[in-house]
Amino acid sequence: MSERVVRIAARGDGVTTSGRYVPLAAPGDVVDEAGAVTPGRHHATPPCRHFPECGGCQLQHVDDEAYRAYLVDRVAGALAAQSVSIPEIRPSHLSPPRSRRRATLKAMGGAVGFNAAASHRIVDMRECHILRPELFALVAPLRRLLKGRAEATLTLADQGVDLLLGGVAADDLAAAESFGAFAANHQLARLSLDDGYGAQTRWEPVPVTITLGGVAVGLPQGAFLQATADGEEALVDAVREAVGDAATVADLFAGLGTFALALGARIYAAEASRDAAQALKVAAGAAGQPVFVEHRDLYRQPLDPAELDRFGAVVLDPPRAGAEAQVERLATSRVPRIAYVSCNPATFARDAKRLAAGGYRLDWVRPVGQFRWSVHVELAASFSRVALA
Known part of the structure; x- marks a missing residue:
């Protein structure tokens, strides 16, 4: 017996009239006994190749009308x-899409991106429909820069991208020079490294600020x-x-x-x-x-x-x-x-x-x-x- 999906549950599953939870189903979809989904009018085509593998998004398969209703619900x-x-x-x-001005990405073994859903595995990001273009433009360069396990926190400040790398150290002059060159080549507003003992600024040509209420406010590393x-x-x-x-x-x-x-x-x-x-x-x-x-x-x-x-x-x-x-x-x-x-x-x-x-x-x-x-x-x-x- 088929039944209709009537709402979206808190974690993003569709919920049918009988209370059945169906992954990747939108309100208006019809689900048969075997779990096959026939898309309804609120079912959207996900714009990103990484969906639903990437944990950065859970609801690209629903249209804006259904997503707004989900937030209200x-x-x-x-x-x-x-x-x-x-x-x-x-x-x-x-x-709107591509408007996120801050994000924390994971890096390991040449892969850079968000974790897969409910996993520590990194989805190597080749496109992203949520990040500001200025942030996404650094993904490929970070893939070349970071070879070990690391964390990259990117924030779009008034002067450009503020980049904080966690789990990374510049242990010698050559490493320090390579990070400085990276910051200069990519016109970063600031580059900081945190090797586990707190963030240390390695590059900041001018003080980094964020404008709030028309006032330029100094932006501390990692600030909300x-x-x-x-x-x-x-x-x-x-x-x-x-x-x-x-x-x-x-x-x-x-x-x-x-x-x-x-x-x-x-x-x-x-x-x-x-x-x-x-x-x-x-x-x-x-x-x-x-x-x-x-x-x-x-x-x-x-x-x-x-x-x-x-x-x-x-x-x-x-x-x-x-x-x-x-x-x-x-x-x-x-x-x-x-x-x-x-x-x-x-x-x-x-x-x-x-x-x-x-x-x-x-x-x-x-x-x-x-x-x-x-x-x-x-x-x-x-x-x-x-x-x-």
Whole structure:
């Protein structure tokens, strides 16, 4: 008996009406008893020769309409699992192909690329439909440069590609000169090597920066950056809407200042990474931005309600673990508005449940697909205070 695929599961499999999981199936496909798939209208032809072997993408076989719906379903499902009332879930924003400006590739035995799905085997990348062309252009040169096991983290900065090679050392003058020549020949913004004892800069003709909110911020090695400039813009727009006209804003887990430098308000920014906090402080000062930066670990030392109540709005952009300790304090504060940016619907929903119990209303959520064709979901959400519990 044949049945129809009705949705996409969290890890990318199609799910039929009976709950059967079918790899590489899209909503609208028909699956027979033997598992053969007849494509439906949402089944797309994967653009990349490496799909589905490469672990960089899981959903190239679905069209954009189905992919947007998948992102919405992931958010709605996470909220439902926490018994949080489903708010307005806005249409998903998708970053375009070839827009990823940061990625970490693996190298071994002359192969360079992402790992195969659920494997340590490297898929030797010969094309890529997610990376910025400036990053992909370095894959072939890295294949020639790296012969042993290594890791290459590439970030597109203002000055060009910032390349950090892990598991690599320049043990003698000849090796040092070869890395310098590589950096010069490929016009890198910076080349750093990490042999296991921390990153060491080997090439940086001018200080490397990334422009955030119109301000050039020094880019520390390995610092967090939104995956695409397009996705960053969508998240910034959502945060601006959520905080409204608040004159004073606390930006918690501020990073390099993605939101702090874009809001046009008086900002208190807290960040646990010393390098990121220092870079933001220097950049804001040089630009004359009213941003006060504190190096502060919000997991160990969250702001308490008395500190929070000074602000007209709070922005949260925590790591995948969420912001449980900080949310506990926020739930008993009187902050009128909260903008929450998340890269994990499950921990976001957990935190949303606690905020709702404290008297906050979840007004809307916007899913953002920065990691094109992957099962990775990001979102921005707006909370407003209804009553203090």
